[in-house]
């Protein structure tokens with residue numbers, strides 16, 4: 478039987494297409510010759526159940542990539558209703574479209590579903606225990622998908638950077654133009670991941686028709702935020718000062734250790750970072 482994803486006209490719904498990951502991914506879908514419907518909160522608010530029902534009954538799709546999320550981790554602590562509405566209920570709506578149309582759904586989740594108490598990379602079947610509203614809301618989104626449809630990919634990733642306004646790398650480079658010293662926490666360990674690497678992997682998962690399930694996809698290796706910043710600024714004169722999380726209190730708790738066992742899905746974070754720096 479022909480591979481449906483070789484069809485040049487595959488129709489894909491992309492939610493959160495205007496976000497950091499979506500902006501990297503959509504041109505890649507286009508390059509494959511796939512048709513995609515790029516949406517954001519203005520075009521299709523995923524919490525709008527009426528619109529969800531209309532889409533379910535009127536639109537013809539072959540795949541759903543669900544990136545839309547409430548991603549302000551700190552604000553979620555004081556605005557939990559909105560975080561749960563978008564990340565849990567919005568995801569439930571999208572999962573129901575997938576179920577009704579009998580198409581696969583790919584959902585991007587986070588390392589923040591773990592509590593960080595481990596000291597070796599988290600495996601996909603390790604117990605989750607989110608310690609922030611954002612982490613919990615994303616985990617509940619995962620659960621909505623798991624209970625609605627078997628045809629799912631749940632992809633947990635971490636510390637995304639890439640072109641866009643919210644790019645950590647760009648923020649640090651800008652700071653370094655203005656400051657001689659930058660203080661960054663060194664007691665939070667994880668894995669920075671370039672949106673381009675992740676987007677390319679998403680395309681290959683679709684093309685290879687990988688088995689459905691939960692995957693950890695982030696760069697290989699690990700670092701802390703201070704180490705990441707030092708690498709970003711290695712050719713600059715700005716000094717990076719390591720501080721403790723307790724010196725920089727923030728509303729949402731972050732896992733102390735959230736390295737994901739990525740099964741070598743992506744290159745080492747330092748290689749990807751240097752490539753990204755060359756593309757800027």
Ligand SMILES: NC(=O)c1ccc[n+]([C@@H]2O[C@H](COP(=O)([O-])OP(=O)(O)OC[C@H]3O[C@@H](n4cnc5c(N)ncnc54)[C@H](OP(=O)(O)O)[C@@H]3O)[C@@H](O)[C@H]2O)c1
Nearest residue numbers: 493495496497498517518522523544545546548587636637
């Ligand atoms: N960034 C990270 O470090 C990271 C790490 C792990 C996992 N993730 C996950 O990866 C995915 C993509 O992240 P990102 O960094 O690209 O996010 P982002 O830059 O914050 O973009 C979020 C996207 O979601 C859309 N959105 C928000 N609320 C919506 C709603 N109610 N209805 C429809 N669309 C809505 C936004 O649209 P508007 O422009 O209209 O607001 C935007 O397109 C998210 O699911 C996130 O949880 C991110």
